[in-house]
Amino acid sequence: MKKTLLACTLMLGCTTLAHADPLSAWNDTAAKASIVQWVQNSTKQGSTTFIPKDKRYVVFDNDGTLWPEAPLTFQIQFILDEVKRQAPDHPDWKKDPLVNAVLNNDLKTVVKAGDKGLMKLLAMTHSGMTTEDFEQRVASWLANHKDARTDCRYDQLGYQPMRQLLDYLRENGFKTWIISGGGIDFMRVMSQKMYGIPPEQVVGSFALGEFSLTDNGTQIRKTMTGAFNDDAANKPVAIHLFMGHRPVAAFGNSDGDLQMLQYTAANPDYKTFGLIVHHTDATREYAYDSHPPASGKLEAALPEAKAKGWTVVDMKQDWKTVFDPAQCPVK
Amino acid sequence: MKKTLLACTLMLGCTTLAHADPLSAWNDTAAKASIVQWVQNSTKQGSTTFIPKDKRYVVFDNDGTLWPEAPLTFQIQFILDEVKRQAPDHPDWKKDPLVNAVLNNDLKTVVKAGDKGLMKLLAMTHSGMTTEDFEQRVASWLANHKDARTDCRYDQLGYQPMRQLLDYLRENGFKTWIISGGGIDFMRVMSQKMYGIPPEQVVGSFALGEFSLTDNGTQIRKTMTGAFNDDAANKPVAIHLFMGHRPVAAFGNSDGDLQMLQYTAANPDYKTFGLIVHHTDATREYAYDSHPPASGKLEAALPEAKAKGWTVVDMKQDWKTVFDPAQCPVK
Known part of the structure; x- marks a missing residue:
């Protein structure tokens, strides 16, 4: 042991002496087992399924894959909270039945308003301000709101097994990316702290900004122009646009991730890995499948996972813990 | 010397014993001197202008900054060559006066067709095919065409001083990005080899792809939908969208880079660096300024550079060599 310690001190490359389980x-x-086996086979020099380091790009969905998406996706919750926060400054909003529904917690009416209603609420809360201002609003919302069910802050609710998986992949030379239907500016506020993923590796739904000079500098103001919904068939398109590599592994939880999984599985050069998080744990998190909350529909992807040999994670069976007890103790 | 060698062997961190000039x-x-001084001040721990490693994002224009843009930008040359290559398979194209102008090298008529004509030629050569097919076309064009003036392949024409500068910045912990009006898929074919910049750090003009399943896999087909011209005021917008950081240094050569330079200079957190490559060398490259080729107009940016203390590179005075003699010997 002493000798090992000395060798490690001299070589600097050794970071862990004890072999703690990175996926505890x-x-x-x-x-x-399927994860560990694929990582080992992909990173062992000389293996027939070896993947060179500069090709190790892996993509993760966010909502329902890295953190919960129930009972509403957290970004929808942010939108509702933001409308409430801003309403006093906008007396004219009161005339709007959709805003009134939000103010009265009448989610039924909000849901009924469909995509058109959602776009309207998105425009009210995600456009008009500068990018810096928006980041501060998200940061402030995170600091001051808690998830009702767990009584934890939203940024304390990253799934511990998935956060460990991200670390494990990075330790093995993989570049971890988020490809999510969530807003790109929204997710980038918490991605580094929650997942160790820097802004430029976070891809999401976006709209184009508008640049201008100000009295003492420059600004980019958020607009709804060119709105791109980074979901379903748009996910591979966004991967190509932002990342420019075909991934070697994809991790999702819903039909909105199916095309990303298909695009990855069809990588002609390497033995790829696909994984679907199946929400089966009504006690510790949520159990849903064909009757999902929010965007969590999992109908087409589940049979395809079975047919193509993708790993399906049964949250109840496969996860020892769901949330990191140090961040969010189980109630 | 022996002692240093031993220390370096043990510590591994030392990579160069000899101090070759990285900007030879x-x-x-x-x-x-201005470059070296800024890099040293930005990277010296304890310096009042120190920039932490995770904030060292720097952005480079491509055409006219990293390689020539005269007499036409190389991508325009690719478009013309592609129309010629494909024309025999499209007899109907012959009826089109614009295509005929291309086939007859009648650049005057092509230029007269303006942006509308350019978009038409772009659509003919940059949409309809799969992304892989497009990459192959660009690679094949690079392998089989030469720049008329130098008789070198286009991918041998990266400016040696700028390629050294990219290396020098990376050695000092900076993350180098391309933010260019050039096509994102076009540049990514040569960016790694020419500049050591991987696809995900290359941002350019783009349009959205279209994903679909095929008999034996998946494909993304290039379209003209949502075309985004990554120039002028769109450059800071693209930097925010793709990179998600305010740069600490920006390198350009034309008015199309002005807003990117302004956005960088207005970084509220760090002492930034701006640089403009001024084409003053009619013998070794080209001399132009207010009567530029292609997109190289430099009217607003030059006085602003002087006012704001950005470095203006006089190519003739400041560069010992323009092209790497090992790649493209001076004729």
Whole structure:
């Protein structure tokens, strides 16, 4: 042991002497084994399924894959909270039945307003301000709101097994990216702290900004121009546009991730890995499948996962812990 | 010396014992000194102008900044060559006066067709095919065409001083990005090899792809939908969208880079650096300014550079060599 310590001190490359399990929040089931096996096969020089380091790009959905999406996606919750926060400054909003529904917590009416209603609320809360101002609003919302069910802040609710998986992949030379239907500016506020993923590796729904000079500098003002919904068939398009590589692994939880999984699985050069987080744990998180909350529909992707050999994570069986007890103790 | 070698062997961190000049293609003029001084001040721990490593994002224009843009930008040359290559397979194209102008090298008529004509030629050569097919076309064009003036392949014409500057910045912990009006898929074919910049750090003009399943996999087909021209005021917008950081240095050569330079200079957190490559060398490259080729107009940016203390590189005075003699010997 002493000798090892000395060798490590001199070589600097050794970071861990003890071999702590990097996936300790996972139970020792087939799901965990499939991950470890693929990573080992992909990174062992000389292996027939070796993937060179500069090709190790992996993509993760966010809502329902890295943090919860129930009962509403957290960004929808942000939108509702923002409308409430801003309403006093906009007396004219009161005339609007949709805003009134938000103010009265009448989610039924909000849901009924459909995509058109959502776009309207998005425009009210995600456009008009500078990018810096928007970032501050999200940061302030995160600091001052809690998820009702867990009584934890939203940025404390990253799934511990998935955060460990991100670390594990990075330790093995993989570049971890988020490809999500969530807003790109919204997610970038918490991605570094929650997942160790820097802004430029976070891709989401976006609209174009508008640049201008100000009295003492420059600004980019958020608009709704060129709005791009980074979901379903748009996910591979966004991967190509932002990342410019075909991924070697994809991690999702819903039909909105199916095309990203298909695009990854069809990588002609490497043995790829696909994984779907299946929400089966009504006690510790939520159980849903064909009757999902928000965007969590999982109908087409589940049979395709079985047909193509993608790993399906049964949250109840496969995860030892869901949330990091140090961040969000189980109630 | 022996002691240093031993220390370096043990510590591994030392990579160069000899102190070769990393900017040997630059003359020892004020331009070079300004670069070295800023890099040293930005990277010296404890300096009042120190920039933490995770904030060292720097952005480069491509056409006219990293490689020539005269007499036409190289991508326009690609478009013309592609129309000629494809024309025999499209007999109907012959009826089109614009295509005929291309086939007859009648550039006057092509230029007269303006932006509308350019968009038409772009659509003919940059949409309809899969992304992989497009990449192959660009690679094949690069392999089989030469710049008329130098008789070198286009991908041999990266400016040696700028390529050294990219290396020098990376060695000092800076993340180098391209932010160019050039096509994103076009530039990504050569950016790694020419500049050591991977696809995900290359941002350019783009349009959205269209994803679909095929008999044996998936494809993304290039379209003209949502075309975004990554020039002028759109450059800071693209920097925010793709990179998500305010740069600490910006390098350009024309008025199309002005807003990117302004956005960088207005970074509220750090002492930034701006640089403009001024084409003053009619013998080794081109001399132009207010009567530029292609997109190289430099009217507003030059006085602003002087007012704001950005470095203006006088190519003739400041560069020892323009092209790497090992790649493209001076004729």
